[in-house]
Amino acid sequence: MTRALIIGATSAIAGAVARLWAEQGHALFLTGRNPERLKLLRHDLLARGAARVETAVLEVTDTLQQEAVISQAVQTLDGLDLALLAHGSLPGSDDWHSSPEAARLAFEVNATATITLLTRLTGLFESRQHGTLVVISSVAGDRGRQSNYLYGAAKGAVSLFTQGLRNRLHGGPVRVITVKPGMVDTPMTRSFDKGLLWATPEQVAIDVVRAVSRGRDVVYSPWYWRWIMLVIRLLPEWLFKRLRL
Amino acid sequence: MSGHSHQSWGRWPRASQQVLPLYWPDDQLPATGDLSLLPRGNGRSYGDVCLNDGGALLDCRQLNRFVSFDPEHGRLACEAGVLLGDIQRLTLPRGWMLSVSPGTQFVTVGGAIANDVHGKNHHRAGTFGRHVVSFELRRTDGSCLQCSPSENPELFRATVGGLGLTGVITRAEIQLKPVSGAYLDQQTVSFDHLDRFFELAAEADRQHEYTVAWIDCLARGPELGRGLLMTADHRDEANCSEPARRRLSVPFELPVSPVRSWSVRQFNRWYFNRQRRNAGRRRVHYQPFFYPLDAVGQWNRVYGRSGFYQYQCVIPEGQAREAVSDILERVSDAGSGSFLAVLKRFGDLPSPGLLSFPMPGVTLALDFANQGQRTLDLMDSLDQLTHAAGGRVNPSKDARMSAAHFQQAYPGWKQLQGLADPGLSSSFWRRVTVAP
Numbered sequence: 001m002t003r004a005l006i007i008g009a010t011s012a013i014a015g016a017v018a019r020l021w022a023e024q025g026h027a028l029f030l031t032g033r034n035p036e037r038l039k040l041l042r043h044d045l046l047a048r049g050a051a052r053v054e055t056a057v058l059e060v061t062d063t064l065q066q067e068a069v070i071s072q073a074v075q076t077l078d079g080l081d082l083a084l085l086a087h088g089s090l091p092g093s094d095d096w097h098s099s100p101e102a103a104r105l106a107f108e109v110n111a112t113a114t115i116t117l118l119t120r121l122t123g124l125f126e127s128r129q130h131g132t133l134v135v136i137s138s139v140a141g142d143r144g145r146q147s148n149y150l151y152g153a154a155k156g157a158v159s160l161f162t163q164g165l166r167n168r169l170h171g172g173p174v175r176v177i178t179v180k181p182g183m184v185d186t187p188m189t190r191s192f193d194k195g196l197l198w199a200t201p202e203q204v205a206i207d208v209v210r211a212v213s214r215g216r217d218v219v220y221s222p223w224y225w226r227w228i229m230l231v232i233r234l235l236p237e238w239l240f241k242r243l244r245l
Numbered sequence: 246m247s248g249h250s251h252q253s254w255g256r257w258p259r260a261s262q263q264v265l266p267l268y269w270p271d272d273q274l275p276a277t278g279d280l281s282l283l284p285r286g287n288g289r290s291y292g293d294v295c296l297n298d299g300g301a302l303l304d305c306r307q308l309n310r311f312v313s314f315d316p317e318h319g320r321l322a323c324e325a326g327v328l329l330g331d332i333q334r335l336t337l338p339r340g341w342m343l344s345v346s347p348g349t350q351f352v353t354v355g356g357a358i359a360n361d362v363h364g365k366n367h368h369r370a371g372t373f374g375r376h377v378v379s380f381e382l383r384r385t386d387g388s389c390l391q392c393s394p395s396e397n398p399e400l401f402r403a404t405v406g407g408l409g410l411t412g413v414i415t416r417a418e419i420q421l422k423p424v425s426g427a428y429l430d431q432q433t434v435s436f437d438h439l440d441r442f443f444e445l446a447a448e449a450d451r452q453h454e455y456t457v458a459w460i461d462c463l464a465r466g467p468e469l470g471r472g473l474l475m476t477a478d479h480r481d482e483a484n485c486s487e488p489a490r491r492r493l494s495v496p497f498e499l500p501v502s503p504v505r506s507w508s509v510r511q512f513n514r515w516y517f518n519r520q521r522r523n524a525g526r527r528r529v530h531y532q533p534f535f536y537p538l539d540a541v542g543q544w545n546r547v548y549g550r551s552g553f554y555q556y557q558c559v560i561p562e563g564q565a566r567e568a569v570s571d572i573l574e575r576v577s578d579a580g581s582g583s584f585l586a587v588l589k590r591f592g593d594l595p596s597p598g599l600l601s602f603p604m605p606g607v608t609l610a611l612d613f614a615n616q617g618q619r620t621l622d623l624m625d626s627l628d629q630l631t632h633a634a635g636g637r638v639n640p641s642k643d644a645r646m647s648a649a650h651f652q653q654a655y656p657g658w659k660q661l662q663g664l665a666d667p668g669l670s671s672s673f674w675r676r677v678t679v680a681p
């Protein structure tokens with residue numbers, strides 16, 4: 001039986017992943033900010049076949065709490081095989097264009113908190129010689145664009161961090177998987193007009209679960225984003241800076 | 246988000262509306278100002294009960310969490326966006342199945358309640374609403390009410406079959422029925438005339454859990470109403486495996502519909518002959534028997550850009566033989582027939598909703614490619630036959646019946662209007678509640 005910790009479990013994407021893992025009979029430890037919602041998830045996942053579901057409240061920017069919650073997860077599940085980091089927030093440009101404080105906070109949630117969590121979990125997994133880290137980054141981290149470069153910079157930091165970590169841990173028992181979803185229809189993107197390229201959280205969840213079972217390194221989800229981002233990364237800067245993306 | 250992304254299953258009429266998702270059952274309903282709102286399930290209604298042209302839709306599909314399942318008593322509580330197919334997959338291995346299931350598994354619990362859907366076992370189980378223990382209803386004034394046959398019973402009756410107009414169902418508790426496994430014993434008998442259907446069907450209902458007939462509505466004269474009667478019963482076999490999957494899909498809307506009377510005639514003939522050869526007893530999985538059309542994803546796209554209509558009526562027992570025969574003659578003369586015409590007897594278990602469609606009698610369902618005025622005229626003439634025989638048309642499949650017909654056939658509509666949430670409306674409701 002696999003024991004998984006999910007940070008940001010109330011996210012739509014994490015919720016869909018948790019469901020698939022529940023159907024596979026995993027034991028789950030969920031963290032989120034809203035205890036009522038964690039309770040709803042817990043009941044759902046138990047009904048779907050999870051071996052066990054426990055929850056804890058975690059505001060990810062609270063670094064002291066991070067340690068406590070991770071230990072609690074390890075203790076309750078009697079070890080840990082898998083950790084999924086799925087929290088995130090997409091700041092509205094009105095806020096961070098003019099407010100340094102909003103910019104700092106967005107970076108803290110999306111990058112700093114993720115990196116501190118990863119550092120703790122890596123330490124844990126290394127000491128136990130076992131474990132897989134799955135981090136939800138974003139295609140937004142592949143190139144800075146005017147519409148979301150603060151979020152993109154934070155996700156880019158996470159992508160680079162996990163890339164280096166994977167490199168360092170290569171050959172050892174601990175694995176690192178970076179997932180880069182494209183545009184996904186979730187509460188985070190509630191106010192966007194949805195078009196052709198949009199995916200559902202369920203589609204992304206299937207890719208996450210498959211990436212874990214197949215031991216992949218970097219996964220774009222849906223797959224076509226790998227090629228879209230390849231093109232976008234190849235555009236020369238003199239051209240790119242003129243585009244409205 | 247706004248635009249044309251959310252259509253109905255018939256893909257006609259086209260509607261333009263804002264789409265606002267509801268992610269959690271305790272989320273506030275979105276404020277839409279002057280725009281009316283309509284809860285939306287999985288859009289499997291054929292007509293405009295799931296459309297709100299010029300308004301907003303509240304997409305409830307993310308309310309897809311189970312709340313609890315009691316495998317001892319077969320009680321399931323879940324959020325309203327859970328799909329019926331997901332319930333079957335969850336509970337079957339533990340010996341339970343939906344008491345009532347419509348012809349597709351891609352329907353939400355909220356949609357099944359709001360249209361008080363029926364299945365192939367109507368003669369034994371009645372409608373879906375009969376198996377609803379309770380639900381939670383959120384209204385746009387911010388209130389949240391628990392409804393059951395004994396708690397807020399008026400609102401319960403108005404919401405079952407209430408077409409999404411009384412509030413947003415966020416959670417429901419339903420009673421399942423015990424079964425041994427996933428397999429059924431199916432029996433198919435062919436009949437070469439409508440009269441024969443009426444002889445066979447009553448007896449079939451007495452003997453079998455599930456009954457449904459398919460008829461070739463383009464056959465004429467001595468072959469009028471020829472078809473196949475299929476019956477099935479649960480096997481006493483504890484096998485819950487999923488069926489072998491071969492899911493095809495129509496990838497895009499065909500620019501020109503191939504569904505013309507000639508191709509339909511050929512298809513119907515081929516299907517009839519193939520099935521007749523397969524007549525007899527067979528062991529089948531419940532999915533192809535309950536949900537035959539689910540085998541082809543998005544099959545509604547074959548009707549092309551202009552979409553199609555489904556016409557479903559029910560005729561009281563005494564008048565049924567004559568009226569169904571008249572309707573089939575009219576359709577066959579017009580030559581604009583449908584692939585599948587489905588014929589089924591409804592039993593006499595009362596429907597719990599104020600506006601539920603089923604009543605004791607015989608129901609006939611036909612699909613028509615949308616060929617403009619000609620198709621509308623044909624259906625208007627079918628309405629006359631239906632109403633003259635004391636029957637009525639199913640709102641959940643309708644996109645065109647007149648306000649006069651609706652109001653006469655569903656006298657409960659006034660009462661529903663009184664109980665409806667003033668912040669909610671639909672294309673259908675505006676169409677059928679104008680002064681005739």
Ligand SMILES: Cc1cc2nc3c(=O)[nH]c(=O)nc-3n(C[C@H](O)[C@H](O)[C@H](O)COP(=O)(O)OP(=O)(O)OC[C@H]3O[C@@H](n4cnc5c(N)ncnc54)[C@H](O)[C@@H]3O)c2cc1C
Pocket residue numbers: 254283284285286287288289290291294295305325326346347348349351352353354355356357358359360361362363364365407408409410412413414415538539641671
């Ligand atoms: C292939 C096929 C076969 C079918 N076979 C049958 C059959 O055998 N018997 C039968 O009865 N029907 C049948 N139907 C019709 C279908 O079962 C109904 O239209 C069903 O109600 C669709 O559910 P939905 O979740 O798609 O809801 P939608 O079509 O999206 O909505 C239906 C209605 O429910 C309301 N609604 C949806 N969710 C909520 C909610 N959370 N709270 C309040 N109101 C809500 C909407 O406002 C709307 O009025 C069939 C349809 C198809 C496509």
Ligand SMILES: NC(=O)c1ccc[n+]([C@@H]2O[C@H](COP(=O)([O-])OP(=O)(O)OC[C@H]3O[C@@H](n4cnc5c(N)ncnc54)[C@H](OP(=O)(O)O)[C@@H]3O)[C@@H](O)[C@H]2O)c1
Pocket residue numbers: 008009010011012013014032033034058059060061085086087088089109136137138139180181182183184185186187188189201
């Ligand atoms: N949606 C997309 O288009 C898209 C694209 C690429 C990548 N992603 C990434 O996918 C992941 C999942 O997001 P989603 O799309 O599923 O969005 P979502 O449903 O809005 O989930 C966001 C989650 O992050 C949590 N969160 C935000 N700030 C937090 C904080 N300070 N402390 C703890 N938790 C916090 C939220 O918790 P609350 O419920 O308490 O608010 C929520 O559970 C995120 O990392 C996101 O960046 C999304």
